[in-house]
Amino acid sequence: MELVYFLIESIVKVVVVFGVLMGAVAYLTLAERKILGRIQVRYGPTRVGPFGLFQPIADGIKAFFKEDLVPAKAHKALFVAAPMISITAAISLFAVIPFGAVIEFFGRKISLVIADLDIGLLYVFAVASLGEYGVVLGGWSGYNKYGLMGALRAAAQMISYEIALALSVMGVLMISGTLNLVEIVQQQAGGHWNAFYHFQFFPFIFYLICALAEINRTPFDMPEAEAELACGFNIEYSSMKFALFFMAEYAHLIAVCAIATTLFLGGWDGPFHLPPTLSWIWFVAKTGVLVYVFIWQRGTFPRLRYDQIMRFGWKFLLPLTLANIFVTGLIMVVRGQ
Amino acid sequence: MRVMTGMWSFIKGIGMVIARAYALAKGLRLTLATFFTRPVTIRYPEHKREVAPRWRGVHYFDCNEKGDTRCVACGLCVAVCPSQCIRLVAVELENGERYPETYEINSVRCIYCGLCAEACPVDAIKLGRGYEFVAHRRQDLVLDKERLLANRPGGAP
Numbered sequence: 001m002e003l004v005y006f007l008i009e010s011i012v013k014v015v016v017v018f019g020v021l022m023g024a025v026a027y028l029t030l031a032e033r034k035i036l037g038r039i040q041v042r043y044g045p046t047r048v049g050p051f052g053l054f055q056p057i058a059d060g061i062k063a064f065f066k067e068d069l070v071p072a073k074a075h076k077a078l079f080v081a082a083p084m085i086s087i088t089a090a091i092s093l094f095a096v097i098p099f100g101a102v103i104e105f106f107g108r109k110i111s112l113v114i115a116d117l118d119i120g121l122l123y124v125f126a127v128a129s130l131g132e133y134g135v136v137l138g139g140w141s142g143y144n145k146y147g148l149m150g151a152l153r154a155a156a157q158m159i160s161y162e163i164a165l166a167l168s169v170m171g172v173l174m175i176s177g178t179l180n181l182v183e184i185v186q187q188q189a190g191g192h193w194n195a196f197y198h199f200q201f202f203p204f205i206f207y208l209i210c211a212l213a214e215i216n217r218t219p220f221d222m223p224e225a226e227a228e229l230a231c232g233f234n235i236e237y238s239s240m241k242f243a244l245f246f247m248a249e250y251a252h253l254i255a256v257c258a259i260a261t262t263l264f265l266g267g268w269d270g271p272f273h274l275p276p277t278l279s280w281i282w283f284v285a286k287t288g289v290l291v292y293v294f295i296w297q298r299g300t301f302p303r304l305r306y307d308q309i310m311r312f313g314w315k316f317l318l319p320l321t322l323a324n325i326f327v328t329g330l331i332m333v334v335r336g337q
Numbered sequence: 338m339r340v341m342t343g344m345w346s347f348i349k350g351i352g353m354v355i356a357r358a359y360a361l362a363k364g365l366r367l368t369l370a371t372f373f374t375r376p377v378t379i380r381y382p383e384h385k386r387e388v389a390p391r392w393r394g395v396h397y398f399d400c401n402e403k404g405d406t407r408c409v410a411c412g413l414c415v416a417v418c419p420s421q422c423i424r425l426v427a428v429e430l431e432n433g434e435r436y437p438e439t440y441e442i443n444s445v446r447c448i449y450c451g452l453c454a455e456a457c458p459v460d461a462i463k464l465g466r467g468y469e470f471v472a473h474r475r476q477d478l479v480l481d482k483e484r485l486l487a488n489r490p491g492g493a494p
Contacts, residue, residue: 300368
């Protein structure tokens, strides 16, 4: 009987998270266009529905009815698989992200996380790296020189920034002493956020920068540089395959913001206490603010040159994230933790 | 000595990082400011931009007290038109007046220079303020006498 309850609980959580995530992805595309528009002192989409609110639906219908082309010389299997890898990896990240405190439902304690893994953070890094395979394979399999260039850049950038990304959260690991994301959040309860209370603010910034590079967004959107590579890795994709890449990018964006919230900003912990059933509001709010920051900086910074990105990753972020491990250790010793 | 040099370049490096981070922050501040400014977009079909006082738009005929065109078919506009887009067939009425039997402006060829309006001795042809002037076929953009009269301010729709 316990097993049945567990199955029902899991399925409900998966359905809810998946539904909310897909809705958020759809409306994030609209929000990004609107915010970028406002930054450029114009409105953005306003025509489809009130305030352009039906724009994502219209875009979806358009993508669905477009012709689905596969280049004649493409590696068919990989060409089809690449977008699926991307979207699967991006969505799978949400399995371990805790978005609320433990709630009680008909006498059953339900923690608001799909899978309470002990190696949650390791899982996050593993799956996030898998997502890059979609980009690399998608660029390579299309038999297009621009796609190949994009894939090459994606591979190089992924390796460079993955290291700094992993090192930037080392301080959090040292403080909390666990890879379990739920426990990491619980240790930050009561305003003891890692980013501020534990002096992890600079690693937090480094994490955001590395995350930007990981999800290939401006100013690190080397793999799909429109100006030089004519959209890079997804150049040969059309219709729903392109839409999958698109959705994967936005799901990934939400995912890295959610992980940043979990690791550095105390997850569902907020300035004032909410009942457990509503604790997810803090989580959503913080993630939303981070998503806004990502879009805001996209509207501000131009794309960097390839060698600049490499230099910044290896000669700036890597030494500083390493130094942070030392500094965090020092702080822990001084505090007697 | 080497330690001192190393320390000095380390401090210089930190200063450079701070300077560059400040430059990035300045950019972010600017975009945040523009984010909260009111968009300058004029949402076209609902709101329209006021045209300039001397705007030269689609032509119209001014009419006399009988509601007919004031044109006397002198042909000056035809002569002055640089793109030669005006076609005029003149007739002489019983009372000796000249009258345009056909008067067509091919507005696809027209460059809206306004010379026809300047040349006109009786101020019959004028350039209006309208600019919303589209059609599916080129023939529909040829303005004949009736359409020129209808185009006048307060004329038939």
